Amino acid sequence: MLSHNIKPPSSSSRTSEVYKVLRQDILSGRLSPAAKLLIDEVSQRYGVTSTPIREALTQLVTEGFVQKIDQKGFFVAQVSRRELIELTNTRCWVESIALREALANRTPQWEEQLILAGHRLSRTNRSADPDVFQEDASWEDTHKQFHMALIAACPSRWMLEFCALMTDHAARYRYLSMSLAYPARDVTNEHKALTDAAIDGPPVRAIEMLMEHYRTTADIIVGSNLDLPD
Template identity: 45%
Template sequence: MARTPAVSIDNRPSTRATDLYDQLRADLINGQLEPGSKLVIDALAGRYATSATPLREALNRLISDGLVEKRELRGFVVAEVSEQDLVEITKTRCWLEEIALRESIARRDRAWEEEVVIAHHRLARTPRSLSQEHFEDNPDWEPAHRAFHRALISGCGSRWLLAFCDQLADQHHRYRTLSAPQAFTAKRDVKSEHQQIMEAAVEGRADEAVGLLRGHIERTASIVRADSPLFIQGR
């Protein structure tokens, strides 16, 4: 991630903390930092080439996102994963995205429809895995996937609702990433699921679109929950 030269307003601690927040958040969501592992300040400072002060600021911000926990005697740790947590995240995400999708469909216009169709087209043309024989993560797939799901609810007219939906989608993404190989081998036509959701949404069939979206999210959670090694050792 390119940054401006040293003599710059970007070197202020608050801005550096924002950069660190973005980097740490991405690594936490993408499973680069092991759930339950201790976040040692000195080690992280070396990893992210920073000092302790902006690092602590960034970690405290991540606590409110539910990605980091602060425990007595242990300091900062990566938030644990659990089956119960996944169930709660899934249920809440379905509730909120149903509201957002219904509102988006009720307020739909040509611009929103085009955004949804274009986002779906880009996703449909992006393979999930770089290999047909085994799972090899395609770094272009997740951004396209998130863009499609975000486009579906983007017309709801509430930035607060979108922010809550984004936070829950991040949490869901974290679980999906930790269980990606399991999800890849599951017998499921994800492309068809996305296609059906897109068509129902742009054609204004709100009840059908909501039902399809809910089933899509719940199906993903069921596959992750079947990946029992994800929840062993107290995770």
């Protein structure tokens, strides 16, 4: 069993580190959907005691990545076609508002950061192998930074935090399907066109493009032969 051997010096930092690594293992699919998370086994996997494991799992329950069932314990949250559609619809509803507000409150600094984030994303490989998908963790981080930069001028901290959480849930579906769907589209040009629309085009066009971007992702995942329960 893979062990990350996490040994930070303090209890709070240990919990934080366990949380980050456990969360990433769920997002990337290294911990499979619906897998039972036995405290002793998880403690052995990450090389820490049960206390930070329980604290990290409790935090992940609040974010929807882990499910706690009475009398049964903790499980990696399940994925489903229905949830993916619901997630995609909710992202479109919420981020259309966030992007509209961001564009209404744009600043030169926002524009500079968006261009920089787009450039970084264009220079980051989607896969470590151009022919067969091999996870490149830096792409997901850079991709999230781009999408958050797009709406960063939105004046609602609550909305931005919710958008960030939905972005991570969507990333989980991409990780699970990517080996089946890669390469299915030219995301570099999509992100470039989205940047141009946000900076130069009317807001309604940028919003339409962002919604299309998210719905295309969901369609590709559904069509990727990923075994998604209904």
